[in-house]
Amino acid sequence: MAKEITNRTENYSQWYNDLVIKAGLADNSAVRGCMVIKPYGYAIWEKIQAALDKMFKDTGHSNAYFPLFIPKSFFSKEASHVEGFAKECAVVTHYRLKNDPNGKGIVVDEDAKLEEELIVRPTSETIIWNTYRGWIQSYRDLPLLINQWANVVRWEMRTRLFLRTTEFLWQEGHTAHATQEEALEETYKMVNVYADFAENFMAVPVIKGVKTANERFAGAIDTLCIEALMQDGKALQSGTSHFLGQNFAKAFDVKFTNKEGKPDYVWASSWGVSTRLMGALIMAHSDDNGLVLPPKLAPIQVVIVPIFHKEEQLTLISEKVLPLKKQLETRGISVQFDNRDNLKPGFKFAEHELKGIPVRIAIGPRDIESNTLEIARRDTLEKKTVSVDNIEDYIVTLLDDIQSNIFQKALKFREESTYKADTYEEFKQLLEKGGFIYAHWDGTPETETLIKDETKATIRCIPFDNPLEEGKCIRTGKPSTQRVLFARSY
């Protein structure tokens, strides 16, 4: 195992990359821009999936699965949607290969050209709404609350592990409603679910808000989002929930008969989070020693390291550890007993820190004698010797404490990195420090684009419950009624 990861301050991107690879989360693959998610990384994703899936089901949604391929013609049915995705679509044109008649290798069989090309889904609104047409006739068929766990492909120019890969895993919810109010309510409900998940499971504080027209999803009336702040002062859009109006219903002719017996188009929402959340998780909490995982998403919450000289000592320790492991497991804690005999404790400590295991227990001859354990917490790196008595309660409390501590730490960082700018000069200076900046904006897409071109900062969102306040746009000096949230972003 490689030992060193780059310091955060030295090179933040390199640190992130080192962390992902050395902690065994993911690797680059033989395919450009596509990653291999390794078992440890995938275990974290499975925890994320499990928690979210429960939240979706608790709010009345069901899972289904739609095809990977979408007929090309579907995309042109919703004008702004095709415009948004056209430049990043992978296209299937043939269905057969053959031996190269001119020599070595294999070539595409030109005789096997598809009548209509298939698009590898970049998102599934079109295929799903085309399907919904057949599912919805009456208001009694509504609401339709469907989620799918899937992979999607977006042919991005530049990729980074988890943060932006050509293929990524996500969930996408697609709901259909009889009224605008109901669809809007759903859109807000799901962004709140995302915020709840981010803060209570990932321990990442987020700001909920609505996107400006420039940043809106292709085909949406409104896009709601959660925005998180990373340790380098850049924002990361961590989840989006779109109010689609009747756009897709009209594009795919999905009508229903309402209570009054009159035909109407169906109202829609869609919402998604992706493996990008893994990036947020990694960047929000980790340090120069490696990952720091929130206990609620850590595949292994407690690791037990025996300290021993001879095999008999290990046997003795094991007799003590195995019941302890069971006790902890009955309290719902995942425990690993690291009894490898070819590695020294110090090596194991470093490795478990790299992997971000929240709690480490060391037990050696000294502890056996005094009926104690050495407990080390990953978030603060503090070590403490405690009595074995009531250890389960102690660990349960400690895990809760770590969960809330890393959230508080991230929240404190965000608060200390959130500023107000009243002039453009001040705004530009603050951007160099990184962080969230509240500033006045005249409300036009042109000014937003201008600011983006000049400073690389974008409006992350207009936060919900944003206080109204008279002011002047930092760029144009035109009147503004509220400050909006700016940042440089991933």
Add this chain to the structure above:
RNA sequence: CGGGGUGUAGUACAGUUGGUAGUAUGCCUGGUUUGGGACCAGGAGGUCGUCGGUUCGAGUCCGGCCACCCCGACCA
């Protein structure tokens, strides 16, 4: 896709004026070790990113391509 950099053992790197590849670490075996990344001895492991060119001879020189990293444009 543009600018810069890199590509040699699982990993990180060295390799001189072109002469047929080495160091560390990891791995395997044996022994001594084990409370913060152990040590000794022996051993295995490389079509030098790829394709082509120059040459008696290419890791080394030239060209194409590919991949990765950093900085932009694009984006969840």
